[in-house]
Amino acid sequence: MNRVKDIARFGQQVWLDSLSRQLIASGRLRRLIDEDGIAGVTSNPAIFEHALTHDASYRDALAALPAGEPEVRFEAVAIPDIQAACDIFRPLYDTSGGEAGFVSFEVSPRLAHDADGTIAAARRLWAAIGRPNAMIKIPATGAGLVAIEESIAAGINVNVTLMFSHRHVRDVFEAYCLGLQRRSAAGLPIDRIRSVASVFVSRWDTLLDPLLATRAPELAGKVAISLARRAYQFWKHRFGPGSSFAALAARGAQPQRLLWASTGVKNPAYRDTLYVESLIGPHTVDTVPESTLEAFRDHGEASSQLEQGVEDASAVIDHLARIGIDLEAHADALQEEGLASFAKAFSALLERAA
Secondary structure (H helix, E strand, O other): HHHHHHHHHOOEEEEEEEOOOOHHHHHHHHHHHHHHHHEEEOOOOOOHHHHHOOOOOHHHHHHOOOOOOOOHHHHHHHHHHHHHHHHHHHHHHHHHOOOOOOEEEEEEHHHHOOHHHHHHHHHHHHHHHHHOOOEEEEEEEEEHHHHHHHHHHHHOEEEEEOOHHHHHHHHHHHHHHHHHHHHOOOOOOOOOOOOEEEOOHHHHHHHHHHHHHOOOOOOOOOHHHHHHHHHHHHHHHOOOOOOHHHHHOOOOOOOOEEEEOOOOOOOOOOOOOHHHOOOOOOOOEEEEEEHHHHHHHHHOOOOOOOOOOOHHHHHHHHHHHHOOOOOHHHHHHHHHHHHHHHHHHHHHHHHHHH
């Protein structure tokens, strides 16, 4: 039995949070699909910065390019990798009816607060990649919400990134549905559009565990999972049977899936497969770094856990409010911190692409 592949029995897809030319050229990505059941790939500026630093084939590819703007040069070497990965996943995309086999590429983090710039970048990247199983990553900022709605209305698959709070989840779901409504009202098809909403997990415990050490130590290591489980309950309310999404579903629309991001465990005191094991449930995606994938392959336990302890999750969130921890304020700070991290990595990769 392959422990990673076993997760699919519970309705969850596992995506790899890594991409490089070496991963593709070596055949390792194909093996991960065949052996572990990996159903997609995500990338971000930090992932590509690491790839450009450690994969010699990128240096050779960049050296062969004419001089030009660093971002243009970066895209010239990165987009072919996105296309190649899409092509590897294409059989899965086709056999799953467009439900799996996606590869994500992110717009520049420098555009995070520029709606028009993000919309233009999403359209350009979608056209440049030219694959139906690509997804364009857009952050869940205020400007990003505008761009998400516009991109969905334009027929672009979107991976919404850097979501931390209930408000982020609610607003992203709304932007997705508004985009579908606009597209349907224009007489355009909505049945092939797919989107995921990426809720970041481990960063919550990294942030709050030190604060809870003296104020509510019994909540340490429980906040991230509790917030994810609450998000899933809201997802069921927004997209489940009897919801207002039913009218769009009747026209072929598919719900926006929740995706668990940042599921690598950062606290060595916790089980290294904690977040993956705790958030297995139907109609979701978990995107995992290679180290977490290897850990789960070795000793992970697959079972349906996402709807276990829902009342306990609510109690944790209520307790946080009682002791004065403002989750929404911390969520916005975490989002800005994530944007800053991606912007730093993006600047570093552009230096390498110059």
